Amino acid sequence: MATLPLALQHDAPASQPLRMGIAFAATVALFYTLCMVVWLAAPGPFMSFMNSLFHGMDFTPLLKPARFSWGGFVSALVVMAAWAFFAASFFAWLRQRLG
Structure with a gap:
């Protein structure tokens, strides 16, 4: 008896x-958006979390006072989603070929 759902068979x-590729691109886009929302809502705690996440590296010197840019957000979102789409599509294609 097959264990895959009928729709996948x-x-x-x-x-x-x-x-x-589409599923991974959508996932990356969603989580990038959530990350941006957290950054806008609480930049101080977010920066502390990022410093802790990278084993105490201090990212605060990289901060420059700048206004939030929707254009910058959208362009980064598109690039990250496209990269995720191609990476996941290639992974799935290669996985099929390798058996």
Whole structure:
């Protein structure tokens, strides 16, 4: 008896890399947006968390007083989502080829 759900059993193998790419790109876009929201809501605690996350490296000297830019956010979001799409699509394609 197959353990895959019926919807996945009839999925064309060629569409799986595309579907994985879309799912990962959407995930990266969502989490990048959430990260931006947290940064805007609480920049001090966010910076403290980032410093702790990177084993005490101090990122505060990198901060420059600048206004939030929607253009910068959207361009970074598009680049990260595109990278995620291509990386996940390639991963799924390669995984299929390797068995």
